[in-house]
Amino acid sequence: MTVTDQRVEPTPVKELARRTLADREGALAWLFLLPSVVYIIALVAIPFGLAIAFAFSDVSAGDPSFDWAGMVNFARAFDDPVFWRSLGNTFVFTGVSMVFIVLLGKVLANILVADFRGKWVVRFLVLLPWTTPVALSSISWLWLLDSIYSPIDWVLRAVGLLGKGENMVWLGEPGLAMTSVIAVHVWRLVPLAAVILMAGLVAIPRDIDEAAKVDGAGYWRRMLEITIPLVAPVIAVSALFGAIFTFTDMAVVRVLTRGGPNDATQVLSSWAFYRGIDGGDVAGGAAVALFLFPLLLAVAVGILRVVRRIEVD
Amino acid sequence: MAIQPVTAEQAAALRRRYTRRHVAARVGVYLAAILAALFCAGPFIWSAITAFKQNRDLYNPENNPFVFNRPATPDHVTYLFTDTSFLTFAWNTLWVGVLVVLITLLFALPAAYALARLDRPWSGPLGIGIFLVYLIPPSLLFLSLSRVVVGVGLQDSTWSMVLVYPTITIPVSVWLLMGFLRAVPKDVEEQAMVDGHSRLGAFLRAVVPLAFPGIVAVVVFAFTLTASEFIYTLAFVSPPGQMPVSTGVPTQLIRGDVFFWQSLQAATVLVAVPIAFVFNLFLDRFIAGFTQGAVKG
Incomplete structure (x- = not known):
């Protein structure tokens, strides 16, 4: 999040050296950038263009030839109630997850920067949800949320919140299924947010905090007036990562519910995959997936604006 | 700020108070750390137990899912490597x-x-x-x-x-x-x-x-x-x-x-x-x- 750029007035000698190096520096800059730029154009920009083209075509798995179809795919998507449902779910999924990821991430970061014995083990255990491939950890959760054998239900029965033989059916009821999907997703991304926020906490100069302590500021006062404003840019970065990972993620949904029950947990990306790959309707899937970009762009620009405003203050 | 003389008794009381507060804070930190570790790693700890369970143990909703109700078996883990x-x-x-x-x-x-x-x-x-x-x-x-x-x-x-x-x-x-x-x-x-x-x-x-x-x-x-x-x-x-x-x-x-x-x-x-x-x-x-x-x- 570097915006400010302190430039020191170069001394005349350096100025001279810089000038003689200037043309070579230009060539070097190009040489350095070329591989990345070529790669990104070839494998992101062109496929992105292709995806837009697909959205206006009638390409399908069975008939890969490209024919112009105009707005048909969009019209079909807009007519489909599942599309609107997915769009709404995507926002709920992203919004709720982001809030919890940042809040719990902050709590976790505060715990992890404290000094205690066995910190190494605790850090290792805390990292697990983020470093484990999401498909595998989601499968573990699939059993934890099983309709009959769920250990969570067993605990609820043991403490008497559920009657004998009763089950919650976590993934079978629309509201509960959405809650479960969000919970698993939050669980997975909280460690990442915590690690990013730890970087922010570690960077706070000790003397500021200690000066405030000497002046008699209590824990909460210091937290609210020193720590949080100082780590605000880092909080925004973790929110941004959280938003991007959540908005575009379909692994948790795919493994846990496949969008069900009755598309109650369907999000845009899982719906696009379902239509484009499973259903073979490449054009239809592309039209749905295309909606991800402007929405994501809006979220990212919004967050970066906030960061900039904080930094200017 | 004027420094006030502190009697030995006052100093001892103060020290006790700070010690108590310190101990409470330490206990709090450890509790929070353990809770955090359980929140994050709970499913994995449970997975590690489940991996060694017999089918008859696992597929019985009455059984405590956190302990072995029947002897542990390495069969399912070896299956992963052999089959x-x-x-x-x-x-x-x-x-x-x-x-x-x-x-x-x-x-x-x-x-x-x-x-x-x-x-x-x-x-x-x-x-x-x-x-x-x-x-x-x-x-x-x-x-x-x-x-x-x-x-x-x-x-x-x-x-x-x-x-x-x-x-x-x-x-x-x-x-x-x-x-x-x-x-x-x-x-x-x-x-x-x-x-x-x-x-x-x-x-x-x-x-x-x-x-x-x-x-x-x-x-x-x-x-x-x-x-x-x-x-x-x-x-x-x-x-x-x-x-x-x-x-x-x-x-x-x-x-x-x-x-x-x-x-x-x-x-x-x-x-x-x-x-x-x-x-x-x-x-x-x-x-x-x-x-x-x-x-x-």
Whole structure:
């Protein structure tokens, strides 16, 4: 999040050296950038263009030839109630997850920067949800949320919140299924947010905090007036990562519910995959997936604006 | 402030009060740490127990799921090694991850340096452009990329992942590395150039070593992203021998409606532990890298 750029007035000698190096520096800059730029154009920009083209075509798995179809795919998507449902779910999924990821991430970061014995083990255990491939950890959760054998239900029965033989059916009821999907997703991304926020906490100069302590500021006062404003840019970065990972993620949904029950947990990306790959309707899937970009762009620009405003203050 | 004389009694009372408060704070920290560890690792601890359960133990809703109600058995874990291609999946994930990380560094490090230091008029817009690339998610690109993969003849091959995964890792790595490289003082490379190194030499000998924590952060981050990737493999690779763990394990251990639960849980733990272990080794560097790059503006 570097915006400010302190430039020191170069001394005349350096100025001279810089000038003689200037043309070579230009060539070097190009040489350095070329591989990345070529790669990104070839494998992101062109496929992105292709995806837009697909959205206006009638390409399908069975008939890969490209024919112009105009707005048909969009019209079909807009007519489909599942599309609107997915769009709404995507926002709920992203919004709720982001809030919890940042809040719990902050709590976790505060715990992890404290000094205690066995910190190494605790850090290792805390990292697990983020470093484990999401498909595998989601499968573990699939059993934890099983309709009959769920250990969570067993605990609820043991403490008497559920009657004998009763089950919650976590993934079978629309509201509960959405809650479960969000919970698993939050669980997975909280460690990442915590690690990013730890970087922010570690960077706070000790003397500021200690000066405030000497002046008699209590824990909460210091937290609210020193720590949080100082780590605000880092909080925004973790929110941004959280938003991007959540908005575009379909692994948790795919493994846990496949969008069900009755598309109650369907999000845009899982719906696009379902239509484009499973259903073979490449054009239809592309039209749905295309909606991800402007929405994501809006979220990212919004967050970066906030960061900039904080930094200017 | 006037210093008031304190009697011995008052001092002792004060000391007791502070000790009590200190002990309470310590207990609080340990409780919070244990809760955090359980919140995050609970499912894995439980997975590790489940992996050794007998079927008759597991498939009985009355049984306590957190203990062994019948003797433990290693059968389901050995099944993973003898009857599935688990080792192949793990190996695929590993070598794809390492190759992708190497490619990412090779591409992203010079690009980030060019954007951060070699002041060109277009470096600002280009930096924003690369950040925007990060916002084009796999879920938008997989349909057209599967065409590209077929076009270059890599469908159903592990190499398709090596080709495509850098699209995820390069933009975010450039973005992170730009921050890390800006944090290296300019004097360092200017000094190196005064000492007779070329710009390239200064970059390799003076800047890269100083940005090392940031580079480690990027390596670890990129590897984790690669190992977790799911959409592209699901869309591009269907023969089990070519799959990484994220798609291979579910393919071979979920057959229709039949889930090989204990083996699945064993696979999850076996994959989770080494990655988290290595990540933890580098965690301090990772945080230092982030601190250098992201916080100091």
